[in-house]
Amino acid sequence: MTIELIPVEGLPEVGPGDDLGAMLAEPLRALGAREGDVLVVTQKIVSKAEGRVVPGTERTAWVERETARVVARRGDLLIAETRHGFVCANAGVDASNVRGGFVSLLPEDPDASAERIRTELAGRLGLGRLGVVVTDTFGRPWRIGLVNVAIGCAGLPALVDLRATTDHFGRELEATIVALADEVAAASGLVIDKASRVPAVLVRGVETAAPHGRASDLVRPADEDLFRESPLVSISARRTIRSFGAGEVPRAVLEEAVRAACTSPAPHHTRPWLFLAIDSPPAKRRYLGAMAEAWRADLEADGADEPTIARRLERSDAVLGAAPVLIVPWIRFRGSHDYPDPERSHAEQEMFLLSGGAAIQSLLLALHAQGVASCWLSSSLFCQQEARAALRMGAEWFALGTVAAGPMPEGGAPSPRPSIDLAEHLRYG
Numbered sequence: 001m002t003i004e005l006i007p008v009e010g011l012p013e014v015g016p017g018d019d020l021g022a023m024l025a026e027p028l029r030a031l032g033a034r035e036g037d038v039l040v041v042t043q044k045i046v047s048k049a050e051g052r053v054v055p056g057t058e059r060t061a062w063v064e065r066e067t068a069r070v071v072a073r074r075g076d077l078l079i080a081e082t083r084h085g086f087v088c089a090n091a092g093v094d095a096s097n098v099r100g101g102f103v104s105l106l107p108e109d110p111d112a113s114a115e116r117i118r119t120e121l122a123g124r125l126g127l128g129r130l131g132v133v134v135t136d137t138f139g140r141p142w143r144i145g146l147v148n149v150a151i152g153c154a155g156l157p158a159l160v161d162l163r164a165t166t167d168h169f170g171r172e173l174e175a176t177i178v179a180l181a182d183e184v185a186a187a188s189g190l191v192i193d194k195a196s197r198v199p200a201v202l203v204r205g206v207e208t209a210a211p212h213g214r215a216s217d218l219v220r221p222a223d224e225d226l227f228r229e230s231p232l233v234s235i236s237a238r239r240t241i242r243s244f245g246a247g248e249v250p251r252a253v254l255e256e257a258v259r260a261a262c263t264s265p266a267p268h269h270t271r272p273w274l275f276l277a278i279d280s281p282p283a284k285r286r287y288l289g290a291m292a293e294a295w296r297a298d299l300e301a302d303g304a305d306e307p308t309i310a311r312r313l314e315r316s317d318a319v320l321g322a323a324p325v326l327i328v329p330w331i332r333f334r335g336s337h338d339y340p341d342p343e344r345s346h347a348e349q350e351m352f353l354l355s356g357g358a359a360i361q362s363l364l365l366a367l368h369a370q371g372v373a374s375c376w377l378s379s380s381l382f383c384q385q386e387a388r389a390a391l392r393m394g395a396e397w398f399a400l401g402t403v404a405a406g407p408m409p410e411g412g413a414p415s416p417r418p419s420i421d422l423a424e425h426l427r428y429g
């Protein structure tokens with residue numbers, strides 16, 4: 001198989017309202033365009049023809065309007081998801097190859113743009129099997145450098161599904177889906193040079209019998225995207241979840257979460273935390289039984305009646321007793337400084353307690369990042385001695401409640417978090 005990349009040169013400057021199909025027909029005829037060829041056109045000329053060019057002074061407002069979701073932000077750099085589902089710098093708002101003082105926006109519907117150009121050219125050139133790809137240059141996570149990708153596609157497969165076919169050695173392919181439109185786009189980048197006014201390329205030799213598709217087929221659905229959440233998004237997406245799906249929490253997941261927890265800040269460069277993961281039913285019963293007994297004694301001393309006591313114990317057991325794993329976070333004060341006065345001694349202890357809270361939040365976030373539901377309940381905080389005795393912990397350890405964890409429950413998205421009045425939580429001094 002030989003692939004040819006033929007630059008389409010000599011196109012006049014494209015302006016709003018221009019019919020790109022009509023403008024490209026003659027140059028393509030001169031190049032001898034034939035059945036099976038794929039015409040790659042840059043987003044820039046498509047956007048210009050569609051009037052998607054706006055004054056640079058409105059750039060920030062347009063970036064905001066074109067952004068469906070902020071994926072990451074660092075300084076002036078914004079990586080955003082557009083409403084098409086593309087993830088790119090500044091939501092595709094870009095000043096290159098547009099006349100001074102203006103920026104271009106991505107086409108409203110680049111698949112429709114590709115289809116319009118294809119239909120026009122098919123009619124004018126009498127080519128029923130001409131493909132069209134609209135490309136833009138995107139950066140890529142984990143790799144340096146821009147690459148042309150397909151943002152619009154018509155008349156050729158966007159994806160070629162090779163699953164259930166066999167490789168050279170006869171092994172069945174299980175996961176291979178080739179992003180053909182992106183491969184064609186990337187190849188065209190070899191002749192589309194930003195400085196040399198090649199706004200289109202004819203790609204010859206791409207042969208496939210796969211069904212035609214659209215560039216929107218290349219956008220991975222959110223629920224299949226393992227890398228979707230940015231730290232900011234996942235911090236707010238973590239919720240307290242008190243019921244769990246069926247199954248276990250793999251120890252590797254717990255270990256990753258504890259590793260994350262142990263990166264939390266702590267006083268005097270100590271690592272005062274210990275996480276006791278209880279996943280065996282007898283240990284769980286021993287711990288919960290001891291806490292229930294202590295709680296009952298407290299409630300009885302408070303004068304609570306039996307139905308109230310039974311109801312509260314039951315409610316607690318419905319969460320802790322049903323969780324596949326209980327993680328008891330402990331801290332100790334080893335490494336704390338001695339002070340002669342109670343105020344500083346107390347503050348010293350509080351520093352360690354605070355680092356316990358920080359570590360637990362990191363633990364919860366790391367569980368969430370790995371798809372594990374969790375809630376942090378006070379429990380052992382109120383019965384230190386009993387918790388220590390049940391779990392055979394030495395007197396130096398202080399229990400910080402219990403984190404119940406398990407697989408995410410089916411369906412039932414948590415109710416939205418109440419909105420925050422920032423003025424209540426942030427003041428500038």
Ligand SMILES: Cc1cc2nc3c(=O)[nH]c(=O)nc-3n(C[C@H](O)[C@H](O)[C@H](O)COP(=O)(O)O)c2cc1C
Binds near residue numbers: 238378401417
């Ligand atoms: C130290 C601590 C102890 C908590 N104890 C309990 C508890 O015993 N029972 C409970 O239902 N929620 C408990 N929570 C959960 C909170 O009260 C609150 O419902 C939760 O943090 C809010 O949900 P969200 O995490 O989805 O925003 C506790 C939270 C903290 C920080």
